[in-house]
Amino acid sequence: MKDERREKWTRGDFAPLPTPVMTPREIVSELDRYIVGQREAKRAVAIALRNRWRRQLVPEDLREEIAPKNIIMIGPTGVGKTEISRRLAKLSQAPFIKVEASKFTEVGYVGRDVESIIRDLMELAVNMAKEKERKSVEIRARELAEERILDLLLPAMPPDKPAESGQEGTNLQGTREKLKKMLREGKLNERAVEVEFTRTTMPVVEVLTPQGMEEMESQLKEMFSNLLPKRTKKKTVKIPEAMEILSQEEAAKLVDMDKVISEATRQVEQSGIVFIDEIDKIAGRETIQGPDVSREGVQRDLLPLVEGTTVNTKYGLIKTDHVLFIASGAFHSSKPSDLIPEFQGRFPIRVELSALGKEDFIRILTEPKNALVKQYVALLETEGVRLLFREDAVAEIAQIAAQVNEKTENIGARRLHTIMEKLLDEVSYAAPEMQGKEISIDAQYVQDRLDPILKDEDLSRYIL
Secondary structure: OHHHHHHHHHHOOOOOOOOOOOOHHHHHHHHHOOOOOOHHHHHHHHHHHHHHHHHHHOOHHHHOOOOOOOEEEEOOOOOOHHHHHHHHHHHHOOOEEEEEHHHHHOOOOOOOOOOHHHHHHHHHHHHHHHHHHHHHOHHHHHHHHHHHHHHHHOOOOOOOOOOOOHHHHHHHHHHHHHHHHHHHHOOOOOOEEEEEEEOOOOOOOOOOOOOOOHHHHHHHHHHHHHHOOOOEEEEEEEHHHHHHHHHHHHHHHHOOHHHHHHHHHHHHHHHOEEEEEOHHHHOOOOOOOOOHHHHHHHHHHHHHHHHOOEEEEOOEEEEOOOOEEEEEEOOOOOOHHHOOHHHHHOOOEEEEOOOOOHHHHHHHHHOOOOOHHHHHHHHHHOOOOEEEEOHHHHHHHHHHHHHHHHHOOOOOOHHHHHHHHHHOHHHHHHHHHOOOOEEEEOHHHHHHHHHHHHHOHHHHHHHO
16 A cells, blocks of 8 residues: 555655654653763654654545644653753754743733744744745845856946947956956955845834734734835945845745645644643632632633634644644642643653763763763863863763752752852853863762852852
């Protein structure tokens, strides 16, 4: 069955075959490069991502029936919930937006309009599609920019010139070709030209609209901006800068916005990912007093988006039936069962992320591609200072982070950022005067810098 469909795709009977994504095992392996542990959560998101690709290959009548399996991640702050979702979106090159559920409860019982999530996601997708389209016309835009610069360097022959000046026209064309060659070789980079281009900055138009009417505000701003005439600006710049300005202007003219909006709509509807953080903040408790009314109201507002609805945006109607929603929360004072049943039912996959301990911190400091130790070594190398972190120093930092998390609020791996900044405060400050030096960070150095703070419990609560 699948081979028959692939043959039809090859013949052009169907839309183009969707771009293959990595296998779940490959996705987990890629996430391992940046995030330590949390195997269960990585597996869940890897399967969800692969299922989206699989859905594109099934028969069309069944394809519309396959709903995305939304995920709730449960775990304390700083254990990798947001990072997993962000990296997943980067891997899939899908439109991704992160929102905080509590943002929709800040003002009375209204908060922000929940449909603004999809509008913002669409805006992001349009920018992604526009950038992709811009790259596809980059070569042509540069050629047109070259011609405009050549017109500035060597103005064309006036149209009322006598026809008998054919030899002069030939010479002019030859000179133009020589100038083009010099331009491409960079021999004219020091020349300055006066370029005229359309101003891209819109005048500031302040529009006051009621809370929750953000879409109306953006539409009014756009309408007022379009009513004003396009303004051009003249600027004298060197040729490389002129080439950049004119290339961007020509690319903007060549970009087919209908194609961009069509592609962005498809990306959002078929591949969009919405990450809703702090979902536990809108989980209602047994009481019905105070802001809990608002919490349940936000759940009911979010429910149509998650179930599948149509949202009106300035680019057209967007269906959310196949947008993947990933929710996360610490659930310290509430639990997923406190969410209203309809909302719970739309998140069939639940994964628990474990709290981080000393061994996890050691791995976080050294293993990931963007490990903290590697970051600080690279930063100080720019000043000519070579940092060497000994194994016992890394172990000591991890031990202190775990210890502080136990005594105070557990903020997970974010504690490492605080400790590393405090540890290297003196070196970072004096680095410009220490060029060429090598500094070895061992366990004793860590203890000398941090022990005075750790011994004073009141101070450690503020500093670390």
